[in-house]
Amino acid sequence: MAQLSPLLAARWSPHAFNPIAELTDAEVASLLEAARWAPSHGNSQPWRFLLGRRDDEAYKRILTNVSPADQRWAGRASALLLAAHVTADAVGAPLTYAAYDLGQAVAHLTVQATSLRLHVRQTAAFDEAGLRADLDLPPEVHPHVVVAIGRLGDPYSLPEDLRVREVGLRQRRPVAELMLG
Amino acid sequence: MAQLSPLLAARWSPHAFNPIAELTDAEVASLLEAARWAPSHGNSQPWRFLLGRRDDEAYKRILTNVSPADQRWAGRASALLLAAHVTADAVGAPLTYAAYDLGQAVAHLTVQATSLRLHVRQTAAFDEAGLRADLDLPPEVHPHVVVAIGRLGDPYSLPEDLRVREVGLRQRRPVAELMLG
Numbered sequence: 029m030a031q032l033s034p035l036l037a038a039r040w041s042p043h044a045f046n047p048i049a050e051l052t053d054a055e056v057a058s059l060l061e062a063a064r065w066a067p068s069h070g071n072s073q074p075w076r077f078l079l080g081r082r083d084d085e086a087y088k089r090i091l092t093n094v095s096p097a098d099q100r101w102a103g104r105a106s107a108l109l110l111a112a113h114v115t116a117d118a119v120g121a122p123l124t125y126a127a128y129d130l131g132q133a134v135a136h137l138t139v140q141a142t143s144l145r146l147h148v149r150q151t152a153a154f155d156e157a158g159l160r161a162d163l164d165l166p167p168e169v170h171p172h173v174v175v176a177i178g179r180l181g182d183p184y185s186l187p188e189d190l191r192v193r194e195v196g197l198r199q200r201r202p203v204a205e206l207m208l209g
Numbered sequence: 210m211a212q213l214s215p216l217l218a219a220r221w222s223p224h225a226f227n228p229i230a231e232l233t234d235a236e237v238a239s240l241l242e243a244a245r246w247a248p249s250h251g252n253s254q255p256w257r258f259l260l261g262r263r264d265d266e267a268y269k270r271i272l273t274n275v276s277p278a279d280q281r282w283a284g285r286a287s288a289l290l291l292a293a294h295v296t297a298d299a300v301g302a303p304l305t306y307a308a309y310d311l312g313q314a315v316a317h318l319t320v321q322a323t324s325l326r327l328h329v330r331q332t333a334a335f336d337e338a339g340l341r342a343d344l345d346l347p348p349e350v351h352p353h354v355v356v357a358i359g360r361l362g363d364p365y366s367l368p369e370d371l372r373v374r375e376v377g378l379r380q381r382r383p384v385a386e387l388m389l390g
Binding site: 030031032033035036037039041054057058060061062063064065066067069071073075076077078079086110112125127128129130131132134135136138139140143150152163164165166169172173198199200201203206207208209 | 211212213214216217218220222235238239241242243244245246247248250252254256257258259260267291293306308309310311312313315316317319320321324331333344345346347350353354379380381382384387388389390
């Protein structure tokens, strides 16, 4: 198997977050700094974020709009980050790479999280209209994913169905299936 | 300024690639392995790749479809990777997070490149119809970006306009401008 950087090899998306761990202000700052310096099409930087930390109002408003199934794990995370993008620049020109660029920014944030011994799991199962209303999002901002961030917790504290997934082997297609031509 | 992992802090997108450096097979394998293990919506892994290495047929077919302005730097890279995505799964269900997930995969590849002392610069300025024809791409595959990969070269070998950009300071919006709410 090809050698991976330890920061990539160690990354995975857990369900079992430690339900009492908190992020330091320095950790939060470095996560956002990592996202900020991601590359983007024409340096358009279309990403926008809203961060909730456990027990604050933003966290509650994000979590309440996540699907009940995903609240079971997202509600244990130390922080919930709403990752969104704008789809037009300041003069109204469409930003057709906004979703792609947001993916790059969240990946950079995830690598930084790994370097801090934090873990990340994302979900797209949320009520967009509810999020828009509860967070008073401007119309040009499109919520894309909710990123749960925290420290690893006890997998045996999870509900049965999540525990089975938590301890299973991770699966990916072989590289040959990804290659064209 | 917030502390970043060295693999993120060292990343930037140069124009000046070393025009004779080549990638080893192990380097290529690790770049694709990094992309392969990226997270994706429902583990859909919608990313598809076509890799050209300098002087091979795939490299020539990718490069000839890049805009003339970007050929000036892309044509010095050791490898050109066409990064594409499929937009439906095997049973025809739409993959609405395909572009976002491809962004994550290319970001992971870029972090791996940095760990190998390689650099990456992306362009979306290409002739899609030409690429489709020259590379015989299936209709369900959507080319998204061309990723140039190589080792750093001499910035003073660049044309004047690129040299000015190459040695300028990188700019990003402050974090406060990225935060909602």
